[in-house]
Amino acid sequence: MADLIFDHIENGAVVTDADGYILYFNRPYAKFLGIEGEDAIGRHVTEILASSRMHIVAKTGKAEINEIFTAKGHDMVVQRIPIFENGKVVAVFGQLMFKEVGDVGRLARNLSVLESKLKLYEKELTSLRAARYSFDSIYGSSPALLALKEEARKAALTDLPVLLTGESGTGKELFAQAIHQSSPRRRGPSININCAAIPKELFESELFGYAGGAFTGASSGGKPGKFELADGGTLFLDEIGEMPLDLQPKLLRVLEEKVFERVGGNQVIRSDFRIIAATNRDLAEMVRQKEFREDLFYRLNVVSLNIPPLRERKGDIVSLARHLLDKIAGNHPGSHYRLTEAAERVLANYHWPGNIRELLNVLERTVFTIEGDSIDACDLPFYLSRPVAVRARGTQWSLQEVVAEAEREALRNALKVSGNNKARAAKLLGIHRTVLYKKMSRYKIPLN
Numbered sequence: 001m002a003d004l005i006f007d008h009i010e011n012g013a014v015v016t017d018a019d020g021y022i023l024y025f026n027r028p029y030a031k032f033l034g035i036e037g038e039d040a041i042g043r044h045v046t047e048i049l050a051s052s053r054m055h056i057v058a059k060t061g062k063a064e065i066n067e068i069f070t071a072k073g074h075d076m077v078v079q080r081i082p083i084f085e086n087g088k089v090v091a092v093f094g095q096l097m098f099k100e101v102g103d104v105g106r107l108a109r110n111l112s113v114l115e116s117k118l119k120l121y122e123k124e125l126t127s128l129r130a131a132r133y134s135f136d137s138i139y140g141s142s143p144a145l146l147a148l149k150e151e152a153r154k155a156a157l158t159d160l161p162v163l164l165t166g167e168s169g170t171g172k173e174l175f176a177q178a179i180h181q182s183s184p185r186r187r188g189p190s191i192n193i194n195c196a197a198i199p200k201e202l203f204e205s206e207l208f209g210y211a212g213g214a215f216t217g218a219s220s221g222g223k224p225g226k227f228e229l230a231d232g233g234t235l236f237l238d239e240i241g242e243m244p245l246d247l248q249p250k251l252l253r254v255l256e257e258k259v260f261e262r263v264g265g266n267q268v269i270r271s272d273f274r275i276i277a278a279t280n281r282d283l284a285e286m287v288r289q290k291e292f293r294e295d296l297f298y299r300l301n302v303v304s305l306n307i308p309p310l311r312e313r314k315g316d317i318v319s320l321a322r323h324l325l326d327k328i329a330g331n332h333p334g335s336h337y338r339l340t341e342a343a344e345r346v347l348a349n350y351h352w353p354g355n356i357r358e359l360l361n362v363l364e365r366t367v368f369t370i371e372g373d374s375i376d377a378c379d380l381p382f383y384l385s386r387p388v389a390v391r392a393r394g395t396q397w398s399l400q401e402v403v404a405e406a407e408r409e410a411l412r413n414a415l416k417v418s419g420n421n422k423a424r425a426a427k428l429l430g431i432h433r434t435v436l437y438k439k440m441s442r443y444k445i446p447l448n
């Protein structure tokens with residue numbers, strides 16, 4: 001068996017006794033030197049490899065690792081390891097690590113290229129992240145938003161947990177990223193976990209990871225969880241209100257002690273992370289309803305930042321819209337989208353239940369349908385201009401409104417596809433040209 005293993009060592013390997021007489025000589029080594037392996041057994045190692053130092057290592061008892069060794073005209077890299085029994089060298093194991101010294105140089109060069117590439121990517125990633133997620137990329141000049149940014153900037157300099165609250169689409173994730181990017185942990189990882197997106201049964205292993213063989217199907221090396229990955233950085237727990245109640249005590253313990261074990265593992269893991277949590281739910285009310293643990297709530301709610309909805313900072317709507325249009329234009333080279341005053345009025349008066357995400361969505365869709373760069377009120381979705389009284393009924397639309405919106409959209413698409421040729425657009429729609437003109441006038445679609 002030992003012979004078999006020995007012959008399967010990829011590179012040459014040899015074992016001598018304490019006096020330098022060969023006990024084993026594997027096939028790859030024999031092949032490499034062009035001799036018969038069996039012939040070498042029992043002979044002194046210097047007879048086969050004149051400058052061998054195996055017998056010297058047997059005397060010194062000191063391993064020689066990655067030494068250059070010349071044999072048969074080759075400069076090779078070898079290692080020689082003394083084997084001890086009861087404190088005495090009984091054998092020496094020698095192994096060829098690289099058949100050519102040049103291989104080592106090449107490997108080292110490759111490694112150093114890889115290392116510098118890695119450094120370059122790290123730098124690029126940091127600057128990309130900084131450009132995308134700094135406080136400067138949070139737009140708006142309303143006093144409420146400016147005050148909030150100031151508080152968030154201060155919080156970034158500390159290691160305190162932050163709880164971000166606000167309606168969906170107000171920019172909670174953007175704030176979390178900006179805090180990380182402005183914190184001393186900016187070079188560390190920024191790990192996100194959306195608590196609403198994880199099935200309950202996978203929650204624990206997502207957060208804490210699992211040990212190898214922890215359950216059927218688990219990968220053999222195990223897998224680190226988000227807490228482990230966030231070591232040295234920030235862990236962003238989005239939609240924390242969706243955290244299963246029975247897991248909350250465990251989460252609290254980790255937040256307090258910063259140590260945990262992987263699922264199915266027994267090794268204690270320490271991780272140095274900073275927590276930022278976000279929710280669009282009223283956590284205090286959830287605590288009162290016993291749907292969220294009070295102790296965890298207090299642990300998370302150390303620095304509390306509430307992002308007001310867009311309709312409560314009307315001053316931000318138009319400037320945000322302009323900024324988002326510039327961003328959209330970045331994907332359409334040569335364009336510079338502008339809003340007419342009427343369009344600005346429509347945007348400013350709408351109540352934006354989906355906040356900035358909805359604004360972005362509306363602008364993206366509008367840009368897709370317009371000809372040219374100017375966005376007028378009639379280019380915006382019909383529902384934005386509905387009177388407040390109608391909107392107050394909630395999201396339920398009357399059939400008439402739905403039909404009108406669909407008609408308007410169909411008209412605009414047909415005009416776009418036909419290059420604003422009315423006759424062709426009418427034909428596409430299957431209506432008479434005069435009907436098209438009438439409907440265009442009703443929906444305030446400009447003639448050209």
Ligand SMILES: Nc1ncnc2c1ncn2[C@@H]1O[C@H](COP(=O)(O)OP(=O)(O)OP(=O)(O)O)[C@@H](O)[C@H]1O
Pocket residue numbers: 137138139140166167168169170171172173174175238279280320356357360
């Ligand atoms: N002040 C802002 N300036 C520029 N872009 C913003 C601003 N606030 C939000 N956005 C953009 O709006 C979109 C929604 O923001 P984000 O995902 O941060 O919201 P959220 O509050 O985390 O939403 P949810 O609660 O639904 O997860 C993103 O594309 C984000 O870049």
